[in-house]
Amino acid sequence: MKSNELSLCTISTQPFGLVDGESATLWTLTNSQGMQVSVMDFGATITSLIMPDRDCNPVQCVLGFNNAEDYASTSYRTNNPHLGAVIGRHAGRISFAHAPLNHELLHLTANQGEHHMHGGYTGFDQKWWKVCATHNDEHCASVTMQLFSADGEEGYPGNLNVQVCYTLTVNNELNIDFSAESDRDTLINLTQHSYFNLALRESTISEHQLWLLPQEVIVTDKDMIPTGDIHKAPATLDFHSARPIGSSIIDTAYVLPPNSANNIVARLSAPDTGLSMAVKTDAPVMVVYNAQNLSEQQIPARKSLLPFAAICFEPQGYTDAPNHHTFPNNILHAGTKFKQHIAYIFSRDPIQPVIN
Numbered sequence: 001m002k003s004n005e006l007s008l009c010t011i012s013t014q015p016f017g018l019v020d021g022e023s024a025t026l027w028t029l030t031n032s033q034g035m036q037v038s039v040m041d042f043g044a045t046i047t048s049l050i051m052p053d054r055d056c057n058p059v060q061c062v063l064g065f066n067n068a069e070d071y072a073s074t075s076y077r078t079n080n081p082h083l084g085a086v087i088g089r090h091a092g093r094i095s096f097a098h099a100p101l102n103h104e105l106l107h108l109t110a111n112q113g114e115h116h117m118h119g120g121y122t123g124f125d126q127k128w129w130k131v132c133a134t135h136n137d138e139h140c141a142s143v144t145m146q147l148f149s150a151d152g153e154e155g156y157p158g159n160l161n162v163q164v165c166y167t168l169t170v171n172n173e174l175n176i177d178f179s180a181e182s183d184r185d186t187l188i189n190l191t192q193h194s195y196f197n198l199a200l201r202e203s204t205i206s207e208h209q210l211w212l213l214p215q216e217v218i219v220t221d222k223d224m225i226p227t228g229d230i231h232k233a234p235a236t237l238d239f240h241s242a243r244p245i246g247s248s249i250i251d252t253a254y255v256l257p258p259n260s261a262n263n264i265v266a267r268l269s270a271p272d273t274g275l276s277m278a279v280k281t282d283a284p285v286m287v288v289y290n291a292q293n294l295s296e297q298q299i300p301a302r303k304s305l306l307p308f309a310a311i312c313f314e315p316q317g318y319t320d321a322p323n324h325h326t327f328p329n330n331i332l333h334a335g336t337k338f339k340q341h342i343a344y345i346f347s348r349d350p351i352q353p354v355i356n
Contacts, residue, residue: 007032009141009170011134016040016047017068024068027131029141029168034058035346037168042068043125044145044164046084046194051172053200053273054348061275061346063195063303063310070299077126079295081305082193085125086164086178087118089149089156090189090330092253092287092319095225099322101157101331102185106322108155115225120154124162125193132163142167151184158184158334172346180338188332189317192342195291195310196277197303198270204308205290211242211267214254214286218319228324230255242267245311250290253319256283264345266313280343281315284328288313315342 009031016026019042026047028038034056038048047064064083065071071083094117097110109120118125129145136142142165149160160182167175178190197205217237219229237252256265261282269276279286289312297305318327332338 007138007170009136009138009168011136011141011143019068019072022128025131027134027143029143029166031141031168031170031172032138033170033172035168035172037166037174039143039145039166040068040071041129041131041145042071043085043127044129044147045071045086045125046166046192049174049194051275051346052348053275057200057273059198059200059273059275060302061196061198061277063197063299063305065299066302075295080125081195081291081294082118082125084192084194086129086190087193087314087316088124088162088188088190089119089154089160090116090187091118091191091314091316092189093117093223093225095320095323097155099187101187101322106155106157106187113223115223116154122154124149124190129164133165138170140167140169156186158182158186158332160186160188160332162190164190174344174346176342176344178338178340180332181336182332182334184334186332187322187330188338189321189330190338190340191283191287191314191316193312193314194344195294195312196268197310198268198273198275198277200273202303204306205311206244206246206308207271208245208311209242209267209269209271210239210245210311212239212254212288213260213263213265214256215240216255218253218255218285220253220319224251226253226318226320226324226327228326245290248290249292250288250311251292252289253285253287255285256281261341268311268313274348276347276349278345278347279313279315280341280345282341283315283317285318286313286315287319313344315340
């Protein structure tokens with residue numbers, strides 16, 4: 001092997017089991033620093049993210065399963081925590097499963113009581129994505145997956161073509177780039193739903209340090225439906241000064257400051273490993289959720305699923321935007337292209353927030 005090939009970022013594939021009788025494939029991106037990210041073609045799901053800590057111990061940084069079958073079990077689909085999956089067409093709740101669009105009222109599937117949640121019964125997390133491109137060199141490795149969502153699915157208009165590109169860089173950054181186009185005006189609100197825990201061994205994330213740039217939140221009612229108001233974050237949800245998560249219950253849509261796309265908007269760190277993770281995005285909102293409703297399940301040779309076992313950072317558009325005229329809309333017009341970027345940046349050193 002030539003010396004200049006030793007530092008190449010690599011891509012490998014392997015069978016990952018069956019979903020409803022169809023074979024799933026796992027695509028693993030690896031950089032020269034020992035970081036690995038594995039993505040399954042069912043749900044474009046991140047199943048594993050391994051980062052060496054300050055003592056070179058490999059740390060599994062996301063919750064997930066060891067085979068595709070567990071992502072398709074009856075018990076998993078009943079509770080569906082959307083572990084590591086792409087969420088669409090519309091992340092979050094849409095009140096009463098109704099959404100006005102172009103002076104018409106869309107009737108979406110009501111899959112959470114009387115409301116629409118995370119794209120419906122068969123959202124993008126339950127779809128097969130097709131790998132359409134790969135790339136690797138000394139700087140990065142990437143895999144691009146695409147999905148076709150037909151006009152009328154879950155009540156959404158338009159034939160929609162969606163792509164997600166996962167890129168792992170030599171600098172331990174996982175970049176996620178969404179793009180989409182439709183032949184009719186439609187609604188779109190995509191995000192990534194990984195559950196992060198940076199500890200070496202099984203634990204809740206109560207001792208993780210959390211810092212958040214945003215200080216405003218979307219106010220919701222008892223059903224987690226936005227009221228249309230945006231308020232300053234209450235003290236229990238204000239992490240503008242980094243502190244342990246502790247017993248906080250977080251299931252909150254934080255409004256990101258204008259022009260924050262090039263800034264770090266969140267930072268998470270674990271005291272036992274010294275690992276830190278920062279989040280950057282060009283989305284206007286970031287839902288933060290520390291998994292209080294996660295059902296308990298033991299996973300062989302991995303961290304268990306249990307309440308408060310991890311935290312999600314879900315950059316996206318405004319929650320229930322179609323039903324609040326004061327919120328920026330989540331409309332994708334025919335003939336235009338939707339684009340959105342998320343970066344999860346890992347380090348063995350504290351990552352300092354950048355504030356303009």
